[in-house]
Amino acid sequence: MKNNFKIHTIESAPEASKPTLQAAKKKMGFVPNLMATMSESPVMVESYLALMGLFDKSRLSETERQIILMTNNRLNGCTYCMAAHTAVSKMAKVDEGVIKALRSGSPLNDPKLEALRKFAIIINETRGWATDKQVEEFLAAGYTKETVLEVIVGTGLKVLSNYSTHVAEPDLDKAFVPLAWSENMAIVGA
Incomplete structure (x- = not known):
């Protein structure tokens, strides 16, 4: 519609x-x-x-920022933003294996990056109600309390774009068409 x-x-x-x-x-x-x-x-x-x-001013690497953003895009079913952030990730030289995993919802090979992906899922799915244990596990993976809050910033950024896209349904830009994504590319329950 x-x-x-x-x-x-x-x-x-x-x-x-x-x-x-x-x-x-x-x-x-x-x-x-x-x-x-x-x-x-x-x-x-x-x-x-x-x-x-x-x-973009956070201490997170481009790869880490894209993990947060693309994880939210996938969870929110935003086809437009998945294609756009795939393009951004490729231009920023994010590892192709990371991009592929984020598009499919697969675990990342790097344990620290996988902890970030999992925590981004937790923040999205619980609407920010991460348990003390989940936060402690994230911190134990090598992240900081600053990162905990920056995952929330990235999630907020995606609420703005994903929800706007859901309501307005803009056409995919020509630059992003070759990188189109759909929810059936995602692994259920990942």
Whole structure:
């Protein structure tokens, strides 16, 4: 069901959204359809771009950030964001085995990265109600309390994009089409 959300251009977007779309185009080389759709609400598109920029400032590696983001995309069934983050991961030279595992919901070979993937699942599925034991196990894997909170930041970022995509259903950008993803690619219960 499409709700007839417009995929804005910089020119057609509400005036208050134009600077954010211009910044997105400068950063990415084009305005992704998701952000073009989000621009209907200047608050939404600016929040998304600002939170993305803040998340990028974390001490987490690009691979670790993508583990959090792609795990949430998969759990939330966001086909648009899985394709987009597959592209981002490839451009950032995230290991192909990690990308493949994240797309399928398979465990990661690296124990520390797998602990991060599992904790991202816990935060998503429990809506943040991780048990003391789950937090302790995550910390024992080599992460910090700072990372615990940054997993929540990444999850919040994905709530903004995944939920917007579910409501507005923007078309997949041509750049992301070769990396299309569907829920039937995921392993159930992983």
